[in-house]
Amino acid sequence: MGRPKGYAFFQSRDLCIPHYGSGYIDSVKEGSGSCPCCHQTLQCPSWWAVDVITACHVIFDTREAQCTHVDFFYDDITSTSCGRMKTLKGVRVLTRNFGADHCKLRCVTHEENLAHELQQIVSKYNFKVWTMKAPPMRAVGMPCFIVSHPHGQPKKVTIGKVEAIEKLNNSNYKLIYSTNTCSGSSGALVLVLQEDAGPGTSWLTWALWTSVHSAGGELNESSSEIQLLT
Structure with missing residues (x-):
């Protein structure tokens, strides 16, 4: 059916007009x-x-x-010439959430070495991540980092701060932040650094709230299930 009337890029539906976005790896597993x-x-x-x-x-x-091609390891302008960047083709959307503006895209590779390298990266990330149990309201005013590919260019990291947080439902929150983004940053990983004493402790530790960049304007925002990275 395609994008409904009034939804983002509806006017470009069925047209061969390329657009750019960002994202991050959720999982890598051998197919059957x-x-x-x-x-x-x-x-x-x-x-x-x-x-x-x-x-x-x-x-x-x-x-x-x-119709999607996903570039991995597009870290700088030399990534293409040195062969470091790898491009995979999308095959289908596994899940999507309109309210949270969240989508899981499946890509496929036949390169075993690439798959194992990506698995190691995901394993290191997941080792430190678990689903957030409490509202992150204390994150207001904390540093906010976004890792994205603005205008389809090499990876950029921008820094701002969280301006506000709105609760959407039991598991979804909207983060509003001043971190700079451009076209092509949508879907990027949003990291919020927060001081957290934790239960039963008397010292401060640093935690990272993670989310997905959704929209831009004078202030930017993301809305998805938020996770805690320590």
């Missing part, structure tokens, strides 16, 4: 059965599914996913 990116009659010896989190208004549905 027929490879989703190959013809059904072809037998792939092995393939891996790489699932990426981005904004729903960046990748709306599976039709758009199949």
